[in-house]
Amino acid sequence: MVFLLKDFKPALLFIVFLIFGLPAVGQDFVPAEKGLLDLSGYQYHKNLPVRLNGEWMFKWSRFDNKIEGPESTSYIQVPGSWGKFTKASVFSGNLGYGTYALRVLLPSKGQKWALLLPSINSAYRLYINDSLICSAGIPKKDVSMVPAVKPQSVLFIAPDKEIRLSIQVSNYHFTAGGIWSSLMLGSPDGIVKEQGEQWFLSAFLIGSLLMMGLYHFSLFFLWKRDKGPLCFGLICVFIALRESFGGPAFFYQLFPDFGYEASLKLLYACFPICLIAFILFFETLYPAYSRLVKRAGLLISILYIALIAGSKNTFYGAYLPIISLMFSLQVIHLLYLTQKHGLKSRLENTLVLIGVITLILCFVNDVLFETGSINSYFLLPFGFFVFTLCQSLLLAIRFSNAFRSSEQLGLALQKAEQLKSVEEMKNRFFANVTHELRTPLSLIISPVEQLLQKRQGDELLKKALGTVQRNASSLLQLINQLLDLTKLESGNMKKINYKGGINLFIAQIIDTFSSYAEERKVKVVFNKTANEDLWIFDAEKLEKIIYNLISNAIKFSPPDTEVNIAAKMEGEMLRLEVHDQGMGIPEDMLDAVFERFVQANNGAHVYSGTGIGLSLVKELTEFLGGTIGLESEQGKGSSFTLSIPLTKDLLTADGIEAAEIEPFPPASIPVLSLFNPASVKERTERKHPETILLVEDHPELMDFIGTMLSDHYQVLSACNGAEAWEICQKEMPDLVISDVMMPLMGGFELCELIKSSTETDHIGVILLTAKSAAESKIEGLSCGANDYLTKPFHFQELMLRIQNFLTYQQTLRNNHQKELISLEPVEEGTKIHPFLMKLYLQIENNLDNSEFTIDHLASELAVSSRTLNRKLSSLIGVSANEVIKNFRLKRAAELLAAGRNISETAYEVGFESPSYFGQCFKNVYSITPSEFQQSRKIS
Structure with missing residues (x-):
């Protein structure tokens, strides 16, 4: 179990970042406090909406638009369920009615504003000052109210710099009463943009889930013996249905006449149905799945569905956490199975853990949010994306294992017809694997490319989408490498011969790394072979080999170093050496780096990556009949030596003339530029x-x-x-x-x-x-x-x-400045920076020396004059000359207060003339030395 958690930990960090690290939308303002939200600093022209979160004024069991004054008003958090609001024992239930109010300070009056209201799953009326702006349903003071799910946006013109929002909310039909989603205020353009992004995201998630569901239903109908795709398809469809109730509420827009209570039953039924599908899906993966745990999950789910059918949401909605607890039980049992009865490989178990735990985190979040226990967002669709990708890779591994089993069976039977049938089956499996892995990535890359084309003006968003696109492309490249390894294992890899010059071929591959190497400040040097003949070789596979070797060499080279690539023809053998000046690889890891999923660790730095690239290099090299060697010394770098046989024959082994080499690199090579x-x-x-x-x-x-x-x-x-x-x-x-x-x-x-x-x-x-x-x-x-x-x-x-x-x-700078010129005695216990104490001591020792300059002070403190000025600028905010002058003036003030003569004091503290001393003294203390002495006598 420990090794699984070790594998899972980096993935868990990524998942938490993906789910909970999403940036907040809109301009940043302090949440409302005691019913007041200050937006006077709002930048209207930026078109960024603001969430109206924080403390709203609230009156329970009253419809009153004139809630004013902290003395007579209670406060409630928005978003949040009012069932948790028990201040002064006002109430503790979810059924009832009340009025929310919020005063908002705007930057100006007379501007046009827009409000984006979520679907509150209740009924409400919205007033601005005393004017009714919009409503949803019919709010009343009893169960005769008419609820409605109606996300909407409204426009209004602010009559003054301060407006009062009042929302009369009534709830007698839903388990969570109150405003438990954020309202957004902004310019009309900003609200329209926000609505569009919400629509796009929700539609993208629903469409992706439905496509995946339909695809797996198709797999089931083609191969009904495996119930896994059916269960997986059900999960996709019902999660998509669940998503259609949130955000823009597509369900209510598609079916406006669908009854409110019936729609809530359908919404809540998604949870137990998904739990049933989960149990049955993982039972197909783990035959040792406990019957007791399975029956408990199925029984609870069926009973909850019956409870939904036979009661109202105000009753069955309160029992939704039971489904969450049962889901947690299934996951705990699944963790036990991965330890005692795990799948065939460590990777398969890790993929199961990543997918399932991501889903349970998102599921628990959604349940707690639904019941009003926390303030967050519905995250299950995002978790389902991670789960889908993990299960796709898992199915690919299972398909790959099936290939090997099929091949072994064919060899045992030793019959040509059976071998042919197995080969056809393998080809179909390869097609399924490719589709299974690439479909989710296509659903990511294509929409991102569309957004990149449409959002030409938003550079920040364009840059973020570019990061998504690059990393999705890297993931696609990783999948292609996995498929290459699978083809090599299955013996389905074929040679494709080209004819061309080896120097040109290698140079064109190196050229793709020019910007990447420049960004990392690494110089790439290519020593060409003297042989300029045309050769026959498998350019596609040799390209992947050289590409991986150069990529690793640049990646692990520190700045201002070289990567040397040397090519040499020895008869019909190409010898290629790639040498870097990086940190090197430990001796005990030299053989292991060519194994799959192994990453080197030199003790100070772990090499990042998947551990697939060098494994693919070795297997492709051996497939081409070559060898690869590695020499490395920690602190000095690594050298990979590649030997590949080539030929000058004009005919391939099949008697077909080799095709001319196309300009390289082909489109399959990704762009390595990391940033501009x-x-x-x-x-x-x-x-x-x-x-x-x-x-x-x-x-x-x-x-x-x-x-x-x-x-x-x-x-x-x-x-x-x-x-x-x-x-x-x-x-x-x-x-x-x-x-x-x-x-x-x-x-x-x-x-x-x-x-x-x-x-x-x-x-x-x-x-x-x-x-x-x-x-x-x-x-x-x-x-x-x-x-x-x-x-x-x-x-x-x-x-x-x-x-x-x-x-x-x-604040420290300001305090140090005040202390430097202050005439008040330093308070006991006041700490002065050690550097300032040393500096003040040196000035004190040279107080009467008018020729004591910043150069002398810097020399005494063993620093340069430039460093002294920069450090004092950071510590006090003034230059060294100012510090010397102000320190002398402070000592002068102490002498003058003791009754000393002005001229004597000026020379005693290092000033060359009394007149200049008087001018400096007045600049700092705003009075002349004589006026200062007079004021001290009076006091």
Whole structure:
């Protein structure tokens, strides 16, 4: 069980990021407090809507549009079920009626606004000030009310800078009373855009699920002996039906005359039906599935369906958590089965865990949200996407195992007709595998491409969609590699010969890496073979071999190094050597790197990837009759040596003339550019008050965070700790946000360097890392880090942590400035920065020396003048000269207060003339030295 959890942990982090790391929509404002929401800073022209969340004024059992004053008013959270509202024992049930009210401060009056109202599953009337704007159903004070599901948007013109929203809500038919979804306010264009995105997302999810369901129904009708596709299809269809009730509520728009109570029964019936389908589906995977657990799940589900049929939602809706508990029981049993009676491979069990646990997380979230226990979103469709992909890969593995079994059976029978039949079956299976794996990816890539074409003006969205497209393409490439491995295993791989020059062929492959290598600051050097003859070779497979080798070499090479590629013809044998200057591979891992799903670890850095590429390289090389070797030394790099036999014969083994080689690379090679360096340059050249150094070795993540931060701060970037340390000493940023696991120098070591150096110990450090263990957090904070944030993270949380630190830093500067010129004695216990204490002591020792300059001060403190100025600018906000002058003036004020002569005081504190001293004194304390002495005598 432990090894499964180890495999599952990275996937779980990705799932949590995918589900709960979705960015919030709209401009960021503080939620409403005590019935007041301040939107006076709203930027109307940006067309970004705002969620009207927070504390609303509320009156239970009253329809009253004039709720005013904190003394006579209670408050309730929106979104949220009012069944949880028990302040002052007002009420605790879900059935009843009441009035919500919210005062909203707008940036101006007379503008046109739009409100987007969700389907509250009840009845309501919306007033703005005292004017009725819209309604849904017929709200009343008893069960005679008429509920309605009617998401809608309304337009209005703000009569003043302050408006009052009043919503009279009545609920006697639904299990969760109140406003448990967010209202959105914004410009009409912004609301229209938001509605369009909600429609698109909901339609995309429903359409994808229905397509998958119909596809698996087709598989079942073609092969009825396997009940798995039928159960899987039912899951798809009923999850799609469940989604049609949420968001834009497509169901009610398609069937407007469908009864309210009947629609709720259909909605709630989706949950137990899906549970039944889940149980039956996993029973087909695990024959050892417990009959007791199965019967308990089926019985509870059937009883709940009967309860739905025979009662109202106000009764059966309260028992929905029982289905969640039964679902949890099934998953616990499934975890037990993966340990005791697991599937044939470790990978298959891991895929089951990833898919099922993702679904249970989303399912529990939906149940808790449905009952009003938490405020979130309906996430089951997103979890189902992960589940679908996992089960597709699982089915592909099962198909692959079936190929091997079929092949062994054919060899045992030794009959030509049977062998032919098995071959045909294998081909059909390969077609099914390809379709099974690529269909979900097509449903991702195609809509993203459409959005990229349509959203030309929104650069931020375009960039995010580009990231989705690149990573989906990478996933498709991984699937193609898996299919190649399966073909090699099944013996279904065929040679396709081409004719051409080997130098041109290799050079064209290398050319595809030009931008990728440039971004990683790696130089690629190609030493061509002296042989310029035309050769016959399988270009498609040789391309995949060379592509993987060069890709790995560049990927694991540090900046400012070389990747050397040397080709040589020895008779009819092509020898190709790919050498990098990376970190190298441990000796005990040299043989293992060619095994499937194995990743090297050099002790300081784990090589990222799937462990498929080098395995495919070795098997394709052996398929072509060649060999591959590896030599590596830690700290110096690795060398792969490839030997492939070629031929000059004009005829292939089948007697067909080889085709001329087309220009390479073909369209199958993905573009390796990770991000546009121009965008980083443009970003970092913007001028902002504070400077943040971002240290991250993942280029796309660096680009994403940097893009988001650059709207607020000046952003510098480094791909490892060593480069970041040089930038810290040179640029003195206000804050460093650093990853922990990086090549050359990690985040902990960088943090220690920053905090242990006198020149940089004032710089803040936030560690942003995937290492979430308590030991890692303790180690990071022990290094002196100001904060520790784990991945996946909410970007809004990161922004708040940055803002809080920089605000605290500015407060310290202000305090240090006040302390520098303050004439009041320092309070007991006040801590002064150690560097400032040393600095003040040096100035005190040279107080009467008028020739004591910043250069002398910097020399005494063992730093450069430039460093001293930058450090004082960060600590106090003023230059070193200003610090020296203000310190002397403070001492002068103390001498003047003691009755000393003005001229003597001026020379004693290091001023060359009393007149200049008087001018400086008045600039700082707003009075002349004589006036200061007079005021002290009077007091």
